[in-house]
Amino acid sequence: MLVVKCGGHAEVDPLAVCRDLSGLVRAGEQVVLVHGGSAEVDGLARRLGVPMRRMVAPDGVSARRTDAATLEVLHLALAGAVKPRLVRALAGAGVSAVGLTGVDGGLLLARRKGTHRAVVNGRTVIIRGDHSGRITAVNGRLLRSLLADGHVPVVSPPALAEDGGAVNVDADRVAAMLAAELRATRLVLLTGASGVLADPADERSVRPTLALTGTAGVDGVRAGMAIKLVAAREALLAGVPGVVIADGRSAQPVSAALAGAGTRLTMAPTTMRPAR
Numbered sequence: 647m648l649v650v651k652c653g654g655h656a657e658v659d660p661l662a663v664c665r666d667l668s669g670l671v672r673a674g675e676q677v678v679l680v681h682g683g684s685a686e687v688d689g690l691a692r693r694l695g696v697p698m699r700r701m702v703a704p705d706g707v708s709a710r711r712t713d714a715a716t717l718e719v720l721h722l723a724l725a726g727a728v729k730p731r732l733v734r735a736l737a738g739a740g741v742s743a744v745g746l747t748g749v750d751g752g753l754l755l756a757r758r759k760g761t762h763r764a765v766v767n768g769r770t771v772i773i774r775g776d777h778s779g780r781i782t783a784v785n786g787r788l789l790r791s792l793l794a795d796g797h798v799p800v801v802s803p804p805a806l807a808e809d810g811g812a813v814n815v816d817a818d819r820v821a822a823m824l825a826a827e828l829r830a831t832r833l834v835l836l837t838g839a840s841g842v843l844a845d846p847a848d849e850r851s852v853r854p855t856l857a858l859t860g861t862a863g864v865d866g867v868r869a870g871m872a873i874k875l876v877a878a879r880e881a882l883l884a885g886v887p888g889v890v891i892a893d894g895r896s897a898q899p900v901s902a903a904l905a906g907a908g909t910r911l912t913m914a915p916t917t918m919r920p921a922r
C-alpha cells in the first residue's frame with residue numbers, strides 16, 4: 647500500500663504524478679492519492695478578492711488563517727479545480743479514481759482548534775475563531791472498500807468537525823494519517839523542492855536521509871517544509887516504515903522517489919521506545 651501526497655506548489659506537475667501512479671496501479675499496487683493546492687487556493691482567492699493570511703507558530707510551522715470566506719475558497723479550489731483535474735488525469739491514464747474531501751463519508755473527522763499561537767511582529771499572540779482543526783479519526787473502511795473495488799481514492803482537506811461544519815487541515819498531515827490508518831508501507835510527499843535541502847537556497851544540497859528527533863525543528867527548514875517534517879514524524883511514529891520527501895517536478899516523480907530520490911526520513915534512535 648502506497649500513499650502519495652501531491653503538493654499544491656505551483657511547479658508540481660500533477661499530470662506526471664498521475665501518469666506515473668497509473669503504471670504502479672496497473673502493476674498491482676494499491677494507491678491513495680492525497681492532494682493540497684495552496685497555489686490554486688491563493689490564485690482563486692485573488693480572483694475573488696478574498697484576502698489570504700498565514701499564521702506562523704512559535705516553532706516556525708505555518709498554516710493558513712481560515713475565516714469563513716477562506717474556508718469557502720479552499721473548498722471551491724480543492725474540490726472544484728485541483729481534485730477533478732487529478733481524477734481526470736488518472737482516468738486519462740486508464741485508472742478509475744474517486745475524489746473525496748474529508749467531509750465525504752466522514753472520511754476525515756477533526757476537532758476544531760479553539761486557539762492558535764502565532765508570532766506577529768515578533769510577539770506571540772493567541773488567535774481565536776479560526777476554522778481549522780486537528781484530525782482525530784479516519785474512515786479507513788471507506789478507503790479500503792474503494793481500494794478493494796479497484797479505485798484510487800483522491801483525498802483532500804477540508805475535514806468534518808464534530809459540530810457538522812467543515813474545517814481546514816494540512817494535506818501533508820492528512821497523508822500521514824491515512825498512511826498510518828491503512829498501514830501503508832510507504833508515504834511519498836511530493837513538492838516543489840528536490841527533497842529536504844541543507845541550504846534552502848541551494849537545490850543541490852538535498853539531504854539523502856534525515857533522522858528526526860521528538861519535537862525539535864531542523865536547522866534551515868522553514869515554511870511548508872517544516873509541516874512536512876511534522877507529518878513525516880507522525881507517520882513514522884505511527885509505524886509507517888518508509889517516508890520520503892521528494893521532487894514533484896520531475897517526469898516520473900513517484901518512481902524516482904521509490905528508487906531513492908529525495909530525502910528518506912527516519913526517527914533518530916534516541917526517540918524510539920527501547921526494545922523489550
Ligand SMILES: Nc1ncnc2c1ncn2[C@@H]1O[C@H](COP(=O)(O)OP(=O)(O)O)[C@@H](O)[C@H]1O
Pocket residue numbers: 652653654655658682683684836837838839841842843844845846866867868869870871872
Ligand atoms: N530546507 C528546506 N528544504 C526544502 N524546501 C524548503 C526548505 N525550507 C523551506 N522550504 C520551502 O518549502 C517548500 C515546500 O513547501 P510547500 O510549498 O508548502 O509544499 P507543497 O505546497 O508542495 O505541499 C519548498 O518549495 C521550499 O520553498
Ligand SMILES: CC(=O)N[C@@H](CCC(=O)OP(=O)(O)O)C(=O)O
Pocket residue numbers: 652653654655681682683684685687708709710720778803814815816817818870
Ligand atoms: C491548515 C492549512 O494550512 N491547510 C492547507 C490545506 C491545503 C494544503 O495543505 O495545500 P499544500 O499541500 O499545497 O500545502 C492550506 O490551507 O493551504
